[in-house]
Amino acid sequence: MQSADTPQQHDGPAPRVPLAVGQVIDGFRLEEHLHQGGMANLWRVSHPDHAIPMIMKIPRIKGGEDPATIVGFEVEQMILPMLRGVHVPQFIAKGDFTMQPYIVMEHIPGPSLRPRLDEAPLPVEEVASVGVRVAAALHDLHLQHVIHLDVKPSNIMFRPDGAAVMVDFGLSRHDHLPDLLDEEFTLPMGTGPYMSPEQVQFVRDEPRSDLFALGVMLYHLLTGQRPFGKPNTVRGLRERLYREPVPPRTLRPDCPPWLQEIILRCLEVDPASRHDTAAQLAFDLGHPDQVKLTARAERSSTGGRFDTFRRWFAAVGNEPKERGTASTHVTRHSIIMVAVDVAGASPGLMQTMRDTLERMLRTERSVRVACVTVMRTRRVGMDELTDKDGESIHVKRLVQLKHWARPLVQSLGLDDPARGAGVTYQVLEAPDPASAIVEFARRNAIDHIVMGARSSSAVRRFLGSVSARVVAESDCTVTVVREVAGREAG
Amino acid sequence: MKLALITDIHANREAFEAVLDEVERHGADAHALLGDFVGYGADPAWVVDRVRALVAAGAIAVKGNHDKAVVDGPRDTMNSDAQRAIEWTRGQLDAAQIDFLAKLPYTVERHGCLFVHANAYAPEQWEYVTGRAEAVRSLNATHVRYTFAGHVHDPQLYNLSGLGKIADFTPTPGVAIPVAPHRQWFVLPGSAGQPRDGNPAACWALFDTVRSELTFHRVPYDHDEAARKISAAGLPARLGERLKEGS
Numbered sequence: 237m238q239s240a241d242t243p244q245q246h247d248g249p250a251p252r253v254p255l256a257v258g259q260v261i262d263g264f265r266l267e268e269h270l271h272q273g274g275m276a277n278l279w280r281v282s283h284p285d286h287a288i289p290m291i292m293k294i295p296r297i298k299g300g301e302d303p304a305t306i307v308g309f310e311v312e313q314m315i316l317p318m319l320r321g322v323h324v325p326q327f328i329a330k331g332d333f334t335m336q337p338y339i340v341m342e343h344i345p346g347p348s349l350r351p352r353l354d355e356a357p358l359p360v361e362e363v364a365s366v367g368v369r370v371a372a373a374l375h376d377l378h379l380q381h382v383i384h385l386d387v388k389p390s391n392i393m394f395r396p397d398g399a400a401v402m403v404d405f406g407l408s409r410h411d412h413l414p415d416l417l418d419e420e421f422t423l424p425m426g427t428g429p430y431m432s433p434e435q436v437q438f439v440r441d442e443p444r445s446d447l448f449a450l451g452v453m454l455y456h457l458l459t460g461q462r463p464f465g466k467p468n469t470v471r472g473l474r475e476r477l478y479r480e481p482v483p484p485r486t487l488r489p490d491c492p493p494w495l496q497e498i499i500l501r502c503l504e505v506d507p508a509s510r511h512d513t514a515a516q517l518a519f520d521l522g523h524p525d526q527v528k529l530t531a532r533a534e535r536s537s538t539g540g541r542f543d544t545f546r547r548w549f550a551a552v553g554n555e556p557k558e559r560g561t562a563s564t565h566v567t568r569h570s571i572i573m574v575a576v577d578v579a580g581a582s583p584g585l586m587q588t589m590r591d592t593l594e595r596m597l598r599t600e601r602s603v604r605v606a607c608v609t610v611m612r613t614r615r616v617g618m619d620e621l622t623d624k625d626g627e628s629i630h631v632k633r634l635v636q637l638k639h640w641a642r643p644l645v646q647s648l649g650l651d652d653p654a655r656g657a658g659v660t661y662q663v664l665e666a667p668d669p670a671s672a673i674v675e676f677a678r679r680n681a682i683d684h685i686v687m688g689a690r691s692s693s694a695v696r697r698f699l700g701s702v703s704a705r706v707v708a709e710s711d712c713t714v715t716v717v718r719e720v721a722g723r724e725a726g
Numbered sequence: 727m728k729l730a731l732i733t734d735i736h737a738n739r740e741a742f743e744a745v746l747d748e749v750e751r752h753g754a755d756a757h758a759l760l761g762d763f764v765g766y767g768a769d770p771a772w773v774v775d776r777v778r779a780l781v782a783a784g785a786i787a788v789k790g791n792h793d794k795a796v797v798d799g800p801r802d803t804m805n806s807d808a809q810r811a812i813e814w815t816r817g818q819l820d821a822a823q824i825d826f827l828a829k830l831p832y833t834v835e836r837h838g839c840l841f842v843h844a845n846a847y848a849p850e851q852w853e854y855v856t857g858r859a860e861a862v863r864s865l866n867a868t869h870v871r872y873t874f875a876g877h878v879h880d881p882q883l884y885n886l887s888g889l890g891k892i893a894d895f896t897p898t899p900g901v902a903i904p905v906a907p908h909r910q911w912f913v914l915p916g917s918a919g920q921p922r923d924g925n926p927a928a929c930w931a932l933f934d935t936v937r938s939e940l941t942f943h944r945v946p947y948d949h950d951e952a953a954r955k956i957s958a959a960g961l962p963a964r965l966g967e968r969l970k971e972g973s
Contacts, residue, residue: 307887314904332938333908413903414885414895 451502512569733876737767738919761790881916
């Protein structure tokens with residue numbers, strides 16, 4: 237770290253001495269050499285001012301110029317300090333290239349996802365669970381203006397509660413920082429098997445590149461094979477622009493159609509054909525019964541000349557062009573959750589909620605709508621409701637929910653597959669509607685909750701306001717819809 | 727040290743005051759003023775006096791082409807609005823103010839940084855750094871890591887890697903950008919008094935020399951008042967109108 241009052245100036249890198257246990261760099265004591273990778277050494281370090289377990293990452297400067305290592309390390313030094321939250325290791329300190337370059341960050345213990353790759357094929361449930369968690373982590377990065385661009389098992393760790401942690405931001409791109417990698421190299425940047433078609437074409441500002449890489453990883457975990465092999469030439473990399481992957485169900489007959497649908501959608505050559513956001517991908521992986529199946533789900537061979545042509549044609553249409561940024565893209569493709577009390581709300585309120593939603597969706601067509609209703613269950617004892625009764629009420633609520641949404645779906649064409657984003661329906665069974673709504677929104681990275689307020693203040697006093705609690709407890713925008721006065725009779 | 731970078735004020739008192747308030751709020755402990763204090767706007771005397779006071783207190787200031795034109799008389803290469811503004815400005819300044827502008831240096835090198843109005847390779851020729859080629863040329867003309875310039879009114883950041891690769895970047899206001907000292911950086915904070923990138927808010931930037939971080943800022947100001955004064959002074963109305971559009 238710098239301490240001088242004026243910028244440091246050196247003519248070349250400082251002379252480097254071999255590092256050893258006990259050595260202290262800017263107050264960080266090297267405790268244990270954990271790992272020597274191709275690009276960097278990892279040391280466990282301690283510091284009197286920092287109690288959390290930490291590692292120091294030190295780039296390996298090979299003889300002479302080694303731009304890939306140096307620039308990648310610089311990129312990580314720029315981006316990691318900008319990131320917050322559980323899906324990244326917490327940044328602690330950095331030292332620049334005029335002295336000893338390093339990054340100190342939180343130590344995420346345990347192996348990466350890499351060893352599980354050797355055990356593939358994995359159970360379908362595990363593949364989906366990994367997918368949901370990694371997609372949630374990617375969505376969090378994208379909301380923070382960062383595209384990872386090197387999603388692969390060795391860059392994914394897990395916290396004890398299961399949350400995925402993305403590591404290694406050496407190839408990443410931040411919307412609001414200069415892209416040091418953009419001009420530096422003449423070869424596509426990424427890891428061969430996982431690189432998206434657009435990365436092969438030098439596009440570095442497409443958040444859905446991360447969804448492609450995740451699709452490659454899920455395909456591998458599911459089938460034990462790589463969808464596009466392990467090419468080590470640019471020509472080999474370009475094959476993914478026109479060659480369809482073997483459908484997972486051909487390799488893994490017990491792969492459910494919904495999972496093939498999701499994975500092949502991730503692997504689409506045109507980013508616009510993939511899920512709009514990582515949150516939408518996570519949503520689909522977490523709600524298999526809501527996945528809209530297309531021809532992808534049933535594909536059983538790599539296709540004849542026509543399919544190759546189809547992919548090639550998409551690739552031709554997909555020559556690099558100016559794109560949006562991680563964050564603008566993500567906000568354009570948000571998920572709106574509408575919580576409808578189909579059993580309790582007045583017809584007037586239900587109508588007002590539909591009207592409100594219609595106004596929102598008229599201006600923004602690529603939003604996904606998650607329709608949710610909560611079916612209250614008792615906190616203890618299910619004796620009053622037999623399973624059978626419970627099931628019939630559940631179905632009844634689902635029917636009511638779809639009935640509520642129908643006018644909206646029809647007038648806006650929400651069901652049209654060409655529109656992409658679509659609409660889903662869920663009946664949540666929970667003792668406490670407010671918690672259920674807040675929890676659902678959090679788990680599914682909902683951007684905006686729309687819900688109704690009870691019209692009678694007497695009832696509100698007696699039952700408490702669900703909407704007030706949702707407003708107070710949820711992380712996202714909440715719109716509380718109130719029935720327009722005088723409409724109640726209608 | 728936190729160094730505030732302000733350039734191309736162009737006699738816009740409202741913008742300059744708004745920027746200086748923000749600079750103080752951000753805790754800057756030094757100022758670098760990169761030229762074109764006058765020309766276009768209605769308050770040249772006030773702006774020059776304010777700059778003189780800052781320089782007396784230790785601020786860095788360099789000469790811009792409009793400052794030189796006010797001293798020497800307008801050049802034929804200037805557009806007609808600029809020429810009219812220069813003639814009008816000459817009538818607004820007293821001998822001491824003109825003398826202050828006349829004595830401004832073309833470049834200052836301090837704190838390991840170069841401060842210049844146009845570029846490092848020919849500071850008196852006023853060639854614009856509008857692209858990567860000119861940025862490389864300027865960075866190659868100095869040994870320092872950080873060059874701060876004005877003249878170009880749009881905020882932009884160029885960096886030259888150790889391998890000689892140049893990259894450009896249009897900054898997002900308010901985001902601290904790490905500017906590592908082993909690269910060379912060419913920094914255009916953008917115009918305080920006459921922004922032209924479609925955003926009428928005044929530009930400035932803050933360089934934290936200890937953290938090697940650079941933050942571009944925008945601050946809204948009363949451009950309607952600045953425009954009204956331009957019209958009232960009999961200057962071309964277009965000079966006021968463009969402040970409202972940031973064009």
